Every structure is written in structure tokens, then in C-alpha cells.
Amino acid sequence: MTDLRTATPPLTEGTVQTGAQTSAPVPHALQDHDVSAQGVTKSFGKTEIFSDVSFRLVRGEAVALVGANGTGKSTLLRCILGLIPIDRGAVELLGQDVTHAKGAQLRGLRANTGLVAQKHNLVPRLSVLTNVIHGLLGQHSGPRYWSQSFAPEEARVAAMEALEKVGLAHLAARRADRLSGGQSQRVAIARALVSKPRLLIADEPCASLDPSAGEEIMAMFFDLVRSEGVTVVFTSHHIEHALTFGDRVLGLADGHLKLDATAASLAASDLRGLYD
Amino acid sequence: MTNISSLPARYERPSALSFLGYAAGILIFFWALNGAGFSLEKVLSSPPRFADFASRAFPPNLEPKVLERLGWKMVETLQIAFAGAAIGVILSLPVALLATRGLIFGSAVTTTTRTVLGFIRAVPDIAWALVFVVAVGLGPFAGVLAIMIDTVGFCGRFFADDMEAVDKGPSEGLTATGARRLDIAACATLPASAPAFVSTSLYALEKAVRSSTILGLVGAGGIGIELKVGFDLFDYPTAMTVILMIAVVVILIEALSTWARKKIIGEQR
Numbered sequence: 001m002t003d004l005r006t007a008t009p010p011l012t013e014g015t016v017q018t019g020a021q022t023s024a025p026v027p028h029a030l031q032d033h034d035v036s037a038q039g040v041t042k043s044f045g046k047t048e049i050f051s052d053v054s055f056r057l058v059r060g061e062a063v064a065l066v067g068a069n070g071t072g073k074s075t076l077l078r079c080i081l082g083l084i085p086i087d088r089g090a091v092e093l094l095g096q097d098v099t100h101a102k103g104a105q106l107r108g109l110r111a112n113t114g115l116v117a118q119k120h121n122l123v124p125r126l127s128v129l130t131n132v133i134h135g136l137l138g139q140h141s142g143p144r145y146w147s148q149s150f151a152p153e154e155a156r157v158a159a160m161e162a163l164e165k166v167g168l169a170h171l172a173a174r175r176a177d178r179l180s181g182g183q184s185q186r187v188a189i190a191r192a193l194v195s196k197p198r199l200l201i202a203d204e205p206c207a208s209l210d211p212s213a214g215e216e217i218m219a220m221f222f223d224l225v226r227s228e229g230v231t232v233v234f235t236s237h238h239i240e241h242a243l244t245f246g247d248r249v250l251g252l253a254d255g256h257l258k259l260d261a262t263a264a265s266l267a268a269s270d271l272r273g274l275y276d
Numbered sequence: 277m278t279n280i281s282s283l284p285a286r287y288e289r290p291s292a293l294s295f296l297g298y299a300a301g302i303l304i305f306f307w308a309l310n311g312a313g314f315s316l317e318k319v320l321s322s323p324p325r326f327a328d329f330a331s332r333a334f335p336p337n338l339e340p341k342v343l344e345r346l347g348w349k350m351v352e353t354l355q356i357a358f359a360g361a362a363i364g365v366i367l368s369l370p371v372a373l374l375a376t377r378g379l380i381f382g383s384a385v386t387t388t389t390r391t392v393l394g395f396i397r398a399v400p401d402i403a404w405a406l407v408f409v410v411a412v413g414l415g416p417f418a419g420v421l422a423i424m425i426d427t428v429g430f431c432g433r434f435f436a437d438d439m440e441a442v443d444k445g446p447s448e449g450l451t452a453t454g455a456r457r458l459d460i461a462a463c464a465t466l467p468a469s470a471p472a473f474v475s476t477s478l479y480a481l482e483k484a485v486r487s488s489t490i491l492g493l494v495g496a497g498g499i500g501i502e503l504k505v506g507f508d509l510f511d512y513p514t515a516m517t518v519i520l521m522i523a524v525v526v527i528l529i530e531a532l533s534t535w536a537r538k539k540i541i542g543e544q545r
């Protein structure tokens with residue numbers, strides 16, 4: 001595998017980097033962090049997915065997480081949200097420990113986050129508007145938010161505004177299973193943004209789309225998150241996406257974080273080594 | 277070129293454990309036949325007796341007065357089936373939420389609920405009818421209660437299985453936003469399970485119609501009592517009329533259910 005360490009420049013101000021391999025936790029002393037992972041290790045049964053992974057996400061930055069299939073990118077994203085428990089280490093989300101958070105505390109943390117998944121994860125038989133209103137469930141629990149028919153006016157307005165941002169307000173009444181792949185992903189983005197989250201996690205958001213729709217979705221997604229100052233961590237198999245849309249790139253390979261560098265300092269050839 | 281000797285065997289040789297399993301299966305089969313009094317001699321000697329019954333049962337009794345009486349009994353049978361199945365399906369929804377693993381409640385609640393549902397299913401509908409005849413007296417209401425509890429046992433379990441089998445993606449999407457378990461069940465799991473619920477409910481209705489035709493044998497209403505009286509009084513033509521009516525109605529209900537399943541699920545998926 002290509003030695004990626006030479007590609008890794010210092011992260012940001014306040015970062016002390018030993019060599020270029022930054023899997024050791026390094027404090028970004030001058031900046032706020034939305035996510036801080038320290039020595040995170042995860043196994044499924046006897047198979048270790050990754051070990052001793054450490055990184056921090058600075059507020060407002062977009063971080064690409066890259067690596068070959070099976071390196072645990074999606075698992076790592078879910079560990080950040082506490083959707084999958086970790087075996088060792090610690091994860092702080094928005095300044096609070098996710099590893100030991102339970103019940104209302106964990107829900108409260110997640111209420112400030114959003115997840116955009118590869119498969120859109122919309123509820124197929126419900127309307128687009130209802131699906132977007134569901135994005136508010138973390139902040140407003142109860143039957144009034146189960147369907148757009150019962151939802152309070154402010155929720156309907158917020159959901160319509162989110163749909164306008166992704167250019168699909170005219171499809172608000174359509175059933176989610178009658179949308180194209182690109183439209184579904186736009187609705188998923190609207191659902192993730194409607195609650196005005198501080199952190200968005202996007203797991204291969206354009207993997208199920210054709211190249212042209214994928215480019216369009218990524219461009220729109222990053223326009224929106226940058227205009228709203230949301231911190232984003234996303235996975236992608238497209239090296240160009242990682243370099244174009246990410247401020248920073250994290251690379252997983254062989255169960256370790258092998259790369260942590262600013263996107264501007266990297267070339268596509270630097271990332272190809274992660275897939276060898 | 278591939279060497280013939282390197283080709284895999286056409287049939288896999290069973291392991292010693294599999295071989296023992298097959299042998300045990302065959303032994304259990306013959307043990308069951310023996311215990312059930314299976315007799316080839318009786319099978320061979322039965323056609324003349326069956327022919328004798330058929331000659332006495334045909335033609336069926338088609339007198340207008342008899343047909344009218346049996347017709348009203350069949351209406352009552354369908355009323356028992358529809359009422360019992362409808363109440364049972366409605367009650368099954370909250371019960372299924374209690375029984376679905378990983379949805380709202382922990383393993384203590386889901387395991388207990390599934391055990392109770394298993395008990396309900398283990399008791400035959402005719403036994404439930406006997407229990408309710410004792411509890412509420414003779415008549416169709418006992419039949420409605422028997423069908424209802426039988427439907428809860430059936431639909432409660434299968435609704436829960438349907439909910440466990442749905443795509444977990446939408447639920448995960450809502451979990452990631454901090455939604456509560458009840459919200460996730462209502463907004464992601466239940467809508468995704470709805471087509472399966474419709475299919476299961478229609479099957480429960482077919483099952484209820486079949487069951488309700490025999491509940492009369494124990495006094496729980498419906499056309500079953502006419503069948504019993506027919507055989508008890510050796511009035512085979514009337515008994516044959518009842519059998520034919522049951523067959524026609526059950527086949528019709530099954531056809532209607534298949535049509536409705538296609539229509540509803542086909543459009544909603």
C-alpha cells in the first residue's frame with residue numbers, strides 16, 4: 001500500500017502532529033469540536049473492524065471518510081451517533097459522552113444531528129411532506145408529528161421550507177415510493193435539515209444514484225450545509241467527491257485510521273493507496 | 277480442460293448426524309402411524325361404506341324451507357366470523373407492539389407476550405368455544421369471543437413477525453434524529469408493515485370463516501349445529517347440503533380475500 005503518511009500535513013492551528021499519521025488523538029485547542037473520537041475500537045464477534053481510531057471534527061467543517069469496502073466507514077459513522085456501541089475508547093458528540101449516554105440524554109444529543117443514508121431510508125407509503133416532518137421527531141415527540149395531517153402549522157411550514165431548499169416543494173403531497181432515486185435523496189436531505197442540526201452524517205449519499213444525479217446531489221447538499229454552517233462527515237467511494245467537498249479527509253485502511261489531512265493538500269493519487 | 281475426476285460429486289454424502297436425523301424421522305413416522313391406528317385394511321374396505329353414505333346423502337336436501345333455514349344459519353356464521361376477526365385484528369395491533377422484539381419494549385415484555393400468544397394458539401378454537409360457552413352461555417356470542425381470541429393469537433404473532441422483518445433503514449433514520457421508540461414504531465415500522473398486516477388480516481378472516489362453520493358443534497352458534505343435528509338424526513341429505521354450503525362459502529371467501537389482497541396491497545406497494 002502507498003505510504004500515505006507523507007501526504008498528511010498538519011491539521012489546523014493548535015494541532016500537533018507526530019509525523020503525518022494522526023490516529024493518535026491530538027487536541028485542536030483553539031477550536032470547538034462537534035465530534036471527538038478517542039481510541040475507538042469495534043469488533044463484530046471475533047472480527048475486528050477497526051481499532052484505536054481517534055479524530056476530531058471541528059465545528060462547521062466537512063470531513064470525508066474514505067476507505068475500501070469493509071473497512072468500517074459506515075460502522076464508524078454509526079458509532080458516532082451511538083447507534084452501534086463501541087468496544088473500547090470514547091466518543092464525544094457535541095461535547096457530551098455518547099458512549100455512556102442512554103435514554104433521554106442520548107435522544108437529546110441525536111436531536112441535534114441528522115443522518116443521510118445511501119438508501120434514503122424514507123418511509124415508502126407516506127407522503128414526502130410527512131417524511132420531512134418526521135425529521136422533527138427528535139425535538140417534538142408525539143402523534144401530532146406522525147403525519148402532516150395532524151402536524152402543527154409551524155412544522156408544516158418548516159418542512160415546506162426544507163423542501164423548497166432542495167427544490168421539491170411541488171412534490172410535497174406525492175408518496176415517497178413514487179419518487180426517483182435523486183428525488184428521494186433530496187427528500188432525505190430535507191428531512192435531515194428540517195430540524196436545523198449542528199452535525200450531519202452522510203453515509204455514501206450518492207452511492208445509489210447515477211453519476212450525473214450523484215454530482216447534482218452532492219453539490220446541492222454541500223451548498224446547503226455550508227450556507228447553514230453545519231458540520232458534516234460523509235463517506236464516499238468517489239475520491240473526487242472527498243477532495244472537492246471535504247475540507248479534510250480521513251482514511252481508514254487495515255483497521256486503522258491511516259490518513260488525516262486537509263483536502264487541499266491531497267491529490268487523488270494520495271487516496272488511491274487506501275484502496276490497494 | 278477440466279478433468280472428470282475433479283468434478284464435484286452430484287450428491288452430497290450426508291454427515292453421520294444428518295443420517296441419524298433422517299433415520300429418526302422415518303422411525304417417528306412409522307411410530308405415529310402405529311399410534312394413530314392406521315390400517316390399510318380399513319382404507320381398502322372404506323369405499324363401499326363411503327359409497328353407501330353418498331347414496332344416502334345424495335341428492336342433497338334442497339327444500340326451500342330447509343335452504344332458507346340453513347341460509348340464515350350461514351349468515352349468522354359469517355357474522356360470527358367477521359365480528360370475531362375484526363375485533364381480533366384490532367386487538368392484535370397493540371398486542372403485536374408488545375410482542376415485537378427490538379421495537380418498543382424490552383425482552384421481558386416481548387418474551388412474556390409471545391409466550392401468552394403461543395398459549396392462545398396452542399388451544400384449538402373449538403376448545404376456546406367450549407370455554408366461552410361456559411362463560412357467556414350458548415349462542416353466537418360465545419363463537420365471536422372464540423374467533424376473536426383465536427385471531428389475536430394468530431395475528432398478534434404474525435403482525436409482530438411482520439414488524440420485525442421490515443427494512444430497518446427508515447427506523448434507523450428516525451433513531452438518528454433522536455426520535456422516541458413509540459414515534460419510530462408509529463412513523464416507520466407500522467406504515468412499512470401495513471401491506472403485510474392487510475395480507476395477514478385477510479388470511480385471518482378466511483381462517484375465521486372456516487372455524488366459525490364448526491363452532492356450532494359445541495353450541496357456539498353458526499351452521500355447525502345443523503351439521504351435527506343432520507348426522508345425529510341420520511338426515512344425510514340435509515347434512516350434505518350443509519357441507520356443500522360451507523364449501524361454497526369458504527371457497528367464495530377465499531377468492532374474495534385473494535382479490536382484495538391483490539387490489540389493496542398491489543395498489544399500496
